[in-house]
Amino acid sequence: VTIPGLCIGAASDVPVYRQIVDGIRAALLDGRLKPGERLPATRDLARQLGVNRNTVVAAYDALAAEGLVASHTGRGTFAVSPTDPTAGSDVPALLPGDAWLTSFSRAVEGPGVGGLLSVYRVAMSSDGISFAGSYPAAELMPVEPFRQALDAVLRRGGAEILSYGPTSGYLSLRDAIAEDMRRKGSRAAAEGILITNGSQQAVELVFRTLLDRGDPVVVEEPTYTGALSALSSLGARLVGVPVDEEGIRPDLLAVALARHRPRVLYVQPTFHNPTTRVMGEARRLEVLSLASRFGCALVEDDWASDLRLDGASLPTLHALDAGRRVIYLSTFSKKLMPGIRVGWVAAPPAVLERLIALKQIADHGSSPLLQAGLHEFLAGGGLDEHLRRVLPAYRERRDAMLDAMRRHFREGVAWTKPEGGLFVWVTLPPGIDSTDLSVAARDRQVLVSRGELFHFDGSGSDALRLTYASVRPAQIETGIAILGELVRERSAARAGASARRVDEAVPIL
Ligand SMILES: Cc1ncc(COP(=O)(O)O)c(C=O)c1O
Numbered sequence: 001v002t003i004p005g006l007c008i009g010a011a012s013d014v015p016v017y018r019q020i021v022d023g024i025r026a027a028l029l030d031g032r033l034k035p036g037e038r039l040p041a042t043r044d045l046a047r048q049l050g051v052n053r054n055t056v057v058a059a060y061d062a063l064a065a066e067g068l069v070a071s072h073t074g075r076g077t078f079a080v081s082p083t084d085p086t087a088g089s090d091v092p093a094l095l096p097g098d099a100w101l102t103s104f105s106r107a108v109e110g111p112g113v114g115g116l117l118s119v120y121r122v123a124m125s126s127d128g129i130s131f132a133g134s135y136p137a138a139e140l141m142p143v144e145p146f147r148q149a150l151d152a153v154l155r156r157g158g159a160e161i162l163s164y165g166p167t168s169g170y171l172s173l174r175d176a177i178a179e180d181m182r183r184k185g186s187r188a189a190a191e192g193i194l195i196t197n198g199s200q201q202a203v204e205l206v207f208r209t210l211l212d213r214g215d216p217v218v219v220e221e222p223t224y225t226g227a228l229s230a231l232s233s234l235g236a237r238l239v240g241v242p243v244d245e246e247g248i249r250p251d252l253l254a255v256a257l258a259r260h261r262p263r264v265l266y267v268q269p270t271f272h273n274p275t276t277r278v279m280g281e282a283r284r285l286e287v288l289s290l291a292s293r294f295g296c297a298l299v300e301d302d303w304a305s306d307l308r309l310d311g312a313s314l315p316t317l318h319a320l321d322a323g324r325r326v327i328y329l330s331t332f333s334k335k336l337m338p339g340i341r342v343g344w345v346a347a348p349p350a351v352l353e354r355l356i357a358l359k360q361i362a363d364h365g366s367s368p369l370l371q372a373g374l375h376e377f378l379a380g381g382g383l384d385e386h387l388r389r390v391l392p393a394y395r396e397r398r399d400a401m402l403d404a405m406r407r408h409f410r411e412g413v414a415w416t417k418p419e420g421g422l423f424v425w426v427t428l429p430p431g432i433d434s435t436d437l438s439v440a441a442r443d444r445q446v447l448v449s450r451g452e453l454f455h456f457d458g459s460g461s462d463a464l465r466l467t468y469a470s471v472r473p474a475q476i477e478t479g480i481a482i483l484g485e486l487v488r489e490r491s492a493a494r495a496g497a498s499a500r501r502v503d504e505a506v507p508i509l
Contacts, residue, residue, distance in 0.1 A: 001040040004032045008049050015111075016051050020059035021066075028068060028079055039069060039077045042439060054435040054461075064121060065114045073128055073445055106213075112232035112456050115225045116200075119453055128445025129479040131466040134273060134334070134422045138470065140393060141337050142377070142386050149376035150369070157372065165368030167360045168352075169195025169344070173375040177344055181328075185319035192323070192346050194355050195366050199303060199331035199343030204230040205362070206299055206327055206345060207264065209354045211236045216262040220248045222454035222463075224273045224301065227266055231456075238456045247272055247279040250286045257294035264297050269317055270305040271421030274454045274465040278419060281314055288321050297351075299327045306335040306387065307469075308420040309395045318346065327351060332374065334422060336383060340370045394422070400473040401466065401480060408484025411491040422469035428462045432490045435461060440486050446479045 006023040008016055027033040039045070042060060046053040060077050063069040071077045107113070123133025153161055161170075168174070174190035181188035196202040203226060211217060213235035219227065221240030231238055239260045241252045248267055257265070267287065269279040279287065291298040300317040318328035323346065331343035347355060359365065377383070401424055405415055412429035428434060434450040441448055451463030466483075468476060 001038055001044065002048060003027050003040065003045075006049070008051060017055045017059040017062065020045075020049070020051075020056060021062045024059070024063055025066075025068060033079050035079050037079045039079065041076060053439070054433065057435055057439055061118045062114055065117050071442075073442055106235060107233045110232040110235070112228050114229070115232075115453050116229035119225050119449055122447050122449070128442075128447060129471060129475045130447040131423075131468070131471060131479060132447040132449045133470065134465075134467055135470040136334050136336075136338070136422065137390065137393060137397075140386075140390050141339075142382060145380070145382050145385075146337070146373065146377055149380065149382065150373040153369070153372040153376050161368040161372045163368070165365050165371070167356050167365045169193065169366060170368055170371035170375060173342075173371045173378075174344075176375055176378050178346075181318070181346065184313075185315050186328070186346070187322045188318075188346055192349070192352060194345050194347070194352055194359060195371060196343045196345060196359065197341045197363065197366050198333055198338065199301065199329045199345075200226050200230075201359075201362065202329040202331075202343050202345040203227050203299075203301065204233075205355050205358050206329065206347070206351075207231055207234055207236065207266075208358055209351060210264050210297055215264075216260040217264045217266065218253070218256050218260065218262045218296075219266050219456075220268070220272065222274055222451065222460055223266070224268065224303075225453045227301070228454070228456050240456065243272065243275055243277055245277060246283045247277045248283075248287060250283065250290060253287065253290055257290055257296065261294065262296050264299055265291050266299045266301065267317075268301045268303065270302060270314065271307065271418065273303065273421070274423070274449070274451075274463075275425045276416045276418035276421055276423065278311075278314065281320075284314065284317055284320055288317055288326075291325055296325075297327055298325050299329065302328060302330045304334050304421045305330075307391070307394065307422065309391060309398060309418070311419045323348065336374075336386060340374055342366065342371060342374055394469045397468040397471065397473060397476060398424070400476045401468040404477050404480035405484075408481050409487065410484070411487060413487060423465050423467040426464045426466055428464065428487065429491055430462070431494050432487060433461050434464050437464070437483070437486055437490070441483060444482050444486070446482050448483070 003024060006027060008019050012019060024033065040048065042053050042056040046056045060069060060071065064071060068080055069077050070080050123130060123135065171190060173195060174193045177193055178188040178190045196205065207230050211234055214237055216237045216239055217231055218239045218241055220243050239256050239262060241248050241256050243249065247269060269284055271278060288298065298317060302316055305313065316328065318326040328346040329343065332340060333343065345355060398418065402417060414427040416425045418424060428437065435452065438448050438450040449465040451460030452458060454460055471479065
């Protein structure tokens with residue numbers, strides 16, 4: 001299979017993957033590629049064009065994000081009709097000369113902007129065993145208790161909660177959140193809290209409030225794709241600081257803060273996504289003291305600390321600092337249900353005021369109905385009961401994954417043993433590429449998140465993030481066995497080429 005007329009200009013300033021995207025889009029426009037037609041396999045197109053296979057994978061991902069192609073596990077990638085869905089007919093939406101349909105603002109064209117959507121699309125695919133999304137278990141959702149909570153609030157306050165609500169959020173819910181934060185040692189009050197549509201919105205609003213295009217921001221390297229995509233979209237200048245077993249390295253953080261003088265430092269002290277690391281209390285105090293010395297805002301993304309499976313809880317940065325320079329974000333998505341899209345941010349008053357203004361512009365406030373339903377559910381003890389049910393299941397799944405890794409992963413594969421959260425971070429042996437592995441795994445109906453998606457500089461090709469929480473133990477066993485097989489095949493192929501071999505699996509503890 002080929003795409004007639006598709007070629008790459010080696011001397012062009014346009015990145016190669018972009019040239020492939022533009023070339024395929026043009027082929028769809030002028031009919032060289034027809035809707036429904038199969039695109040060449042990534043390996044074949046890479047060979048035809050003389051480029052790296054990962055470049056073609058990235059181009060196909062970008063085309064899928066634009067809705068111009070669709071991938072079906074095991075069958076390949078197909079062209080999709082570029083029609084205007086509002087026209088209700090086959091009228092092509094892309095006409096030659098419609099430049100506005102092919103050139104977009106800098107907010108959506110940056111290299112990392114589509115990263116989050118790529119993760120989400122892979123994670124939402126229901127083909128096969130998915131270790132890809134950082135999702136809680138769908139089959140353990142408290143459907144019936146939440147239905148009863150919604151019923152109760154509708155019966156009691158129907159009209160009010162079906163109207164617009166306060167932009168900062170439903171007061172009783174903010175009260176309940178503040179009370180929980182106080183129980184965990186924070187100084188918090190309802191007035192200092194803004195409810196957001198998931199904490200992804202909190203991430204984006206906080207960055208938009210504090211950063212202008214070109215402003216430096218320090219992040220852990222690697223870090224959460226959603227933060228990277230939001231920062232890329234805002235045009236922030238990203239400065240990455242590596243993590244060790246206890247999260248961000250203070251020695252290198254000090255250097256980065258001194259050299260770049262960022263306005264914002266974004267960290268996840270507990271169950272860091274993707275490396276699962278937890279900052280000890282001494283490290284937390286060190287990070288706080290550095291942020292204070294260099295005068296930058298410290299954004300703490302505490303997305304999963306209630307999903308602790310072993311060990312003792314640690315104080316949040318917000319609690320340690322009494323909320324002075326820490327902007328604290330959290331969410332009900334992982335500990336309860338992502339479908340209600342409720343997260344929050346606790347911030348000093350001057351910041352909160354700006355956040356509320358941007359929240360108003362973004363969406364006029366989160367759904368009062370869902371917030372009231374959530375408050376009712378929490379007031380009836382629903383969250384505690386839910387955690388009592390899911391945490392043992394997550395512990396069992398985590399242990400099943402670690403056990404399967406010990407049996408199926410060899411040849412120098414290393415992995416973390418998370419004390420909580422939803423996934424394990426895996427480091428591959430030298431020379432095994434996570435994109436190549438993830439494409440091969442997808443062909444065998446196993447979906448993973450490849451390491452590059454958590455880096456902004458193209459590194460991370462030696463890592464995978466594998467979610468256990470939303471996968472049943474039997475599927476975990478099957479999926480890890482397949483990944484182990486694929487790693488072994490690649491290691492054996494490299495052995496012939498005198499690859500460095502490590503025979504023992506080395507869990508990073
Ligand atoms: C570190 C981190 N922060 C924020 C979020 C946003 O989640 P939500 O918008 O569902 O609250 C996620 C989701 O995966 C995450 O991993």
